[in-house]
Amino acid sequence: MKKSTLITNATLIDAPAGVAREGMNILVQDGRIASVSPALPVTPDDFRIDADGAYVCPGLIDGHVHLFLDAGSAPRASFLNTGDDAKLQIAARNAALAISAGITTVRDCGGPADLVFRFQKAVQYGDILGPRILAAGCPLTRPQGHCHFFGIEVTTPAEARRAVDSQVRSGAAFVKLIASGGGLTPGTRPSEADLALSIMREAVASAKANGVHISAHCHAVESIVRALDAGVDIIEHASFVRPHGPPKFDPEIAVRMKDQGVIVSPTAISGVRIAQTIRESGSQNGHDHDAVARLESRRRHTAKFLEFDVPILAGTDCGVASTPFNSIVDELLEYVNAGMSPASALRSATSDSARYLGQPLLGRLETNCFADLVFLSGNPLENLNYLRDPLLVFKEGEVVCDTRPAPMAIP
Ligand SMILES: [Zn+2]
Numbered sequence: 001m002k003k004s005t006l007i008t009n010a011t012l013i014d015a016p017a018g019v020a021r022e023g024m025n026i027l028v029q030d031g032r033i034a035s036v037s038p039a040l041p042v043t044p045d046d047f048r049i050d051a052d053g054a055y056v057c058p059g060l061i062d063g064h065v066h067l068f069l070d071a072g073s074a075p076r077a078s079f080l081n082t083g084d085d086a087k088l089q090i091a092a093r094n095a096a097l098a099i100s101a102g103i104t105t106v107r108d109c110g111g112p113a114d115l116v117f118r119f120q121k122a123v124q125y126g127d128i129l130g131p132r133i134l135a136a137g138c139p140l141t142r143p144q145g146h147c148h149f150f151g152i153e154v155t156t157p158a159e160a161r162r163a164v165d166s167q168v169r170s171g172a173a174f175v176k177l178i179a180s181g182g183g184l185t186p187g188t189r190p191s192e193a194d195l196a197l198s199i200m201r202e203a204v205a206s207a208k209a210n211g212v213h214i215s216a217h218c219h220a221v222e223s224i225v226r227a228l229d230a231g232v233d234i235i236e237h238a239s240f241v242r243p244h245g246p247p248k249f250d251p252e253i254a255v256r257m258k259d260q261g262v263i264v265s266p267t268a269i270s271g272v273r274i275a276q277t278i279r280e281s282g283s284q285n286g287h288d289h290d291a292v293a294r295l296e297s298r299r300r301h302t303a304k305f306l307e308f309d310v311p312i313l314a315g316t317d318c319g320v321a322s323t324p325f326n327s328i329v330d331e332l333l334e335y336v337n338a339g340m341s342p343a344s345a346l347r348s349a350t351s352d353s354a355r356y357l358g359q360p361l362l363g364r365l366e367t368n369c370f371a372d373l374v375f376l377s378g379n380p381l382e383n384l385n386y387l388r389d390p391l392l393v394f395k396e397g398e399v400v401c402d403t404r405p406a407p408m409a410i411p
Pocket of ligand 1: 064065066109317
């Protein structure tokens with residue numbers, strides 16, 4: 001690794017301030033940002049890159065992914081029918097696609113823990129190209145519950161505590177609870193809350209004791225209420241599915257989320273895309289009808305969460321059907337369509353999400369932060385579509401993707 005790189009003439013995207021600053025020079029040393037300044041630092045021996053006015057944005061964070069699902073039409077079946085080597089190849093392909101999309105950090109919300117942590121270390125040591133991985137390892141679920149095929153099945157608070165402790169010891173950056181059924185897992189119902197409140201409370205206490213955050217997958221209204229009662233930090237999906245009738249946003253619950261400082265990851269784009277696939281299949285059965293209603297409600301709920309000022313962590317749920325690892329821009333565009341400014345949407349995948357995830361070195365282009373940089377041909381604060389085709393991606397000071405037509409480097 002070159003110890004020092006000077007990037008000159010960059011138009012820096014200051015995500016927290018929501019402004020673009022022209023003519024900036026970024027000095028990268030040992031994987032971190034050493035300085036950001038309009039003045040050239042006196043460092044004659046640096047490797048230099050002339051950004052030629054390109055927009056330089058913080059590396060993106062996808063706050064909800066599953067590296068070990070293949071994003072095909074039947075991700076659960078393909079997971080169950082592949083061996084470990086093939087699973088690792090799928091994860092490697094997903095990770096490479098994320099990097100090429102400027103995603104330098106992912107939060108893996110559940111997978112086979114032994115493979116997840118092995119893969120995480122291989123990426124960390126540079127053996128495999130990929131984003132930094134904040135992983136839950138195995139999610140905690142009820143016996144035969146949603147994601148049980150890579151989860152830890154828990155039936156008592158004591159089992160939940162042991163499961164949390166073991167996942168954190170293995171390298172988990174957070175704990176994931178499966179608080180309701182899910183569309184991916186036959187035999188579970190999204191309309192039903194699955195984990196008992198006593199189990200969720202014990203898992204929360206154990207996560208806090210271990211110094212990690214805890215999130216809950218919640219489709220059923222009752223599961224959201226239990227997650228709030230238990231004191232989780234993040235709610236995934238928050239679909240407001242009821243035992244009868246279509247999903248219905250509950251303003252009182254949203255106010256509770258806001259008051260308790262609970263963050264929501266709406267995973268809107270995966271919902272919209274899977275619903276579209278079901279619609280195109282022409283299936284009219286009751287199960288699919290309910291699934292379409294549940295999946296499409298994520299788009300409406302995103303707008304309601306914005307209206308109620310509930311903080312949003314950008315996450316795609318990529319790895320699930322029809323949602324490849326470069327879906328983050330479409331997720332952010334869902335937020336813009338729901339009423340967010342492009343700057344806020346960008347923050348939900350950079351500086352805001354870094355704060356929500358307790359990662360002070362991520363999501364900003366400031367001194368001492370990790371040098372995770374994405375070079376773009378246009379200003380994403382004006383049009384998020386410029387995020388689609390990064391010219392150059394740095395992760396911790398190293399070039400991990402370079403699609404520039406002609407070299408800009410000056411030896
Ligand atoms: Zn998920």
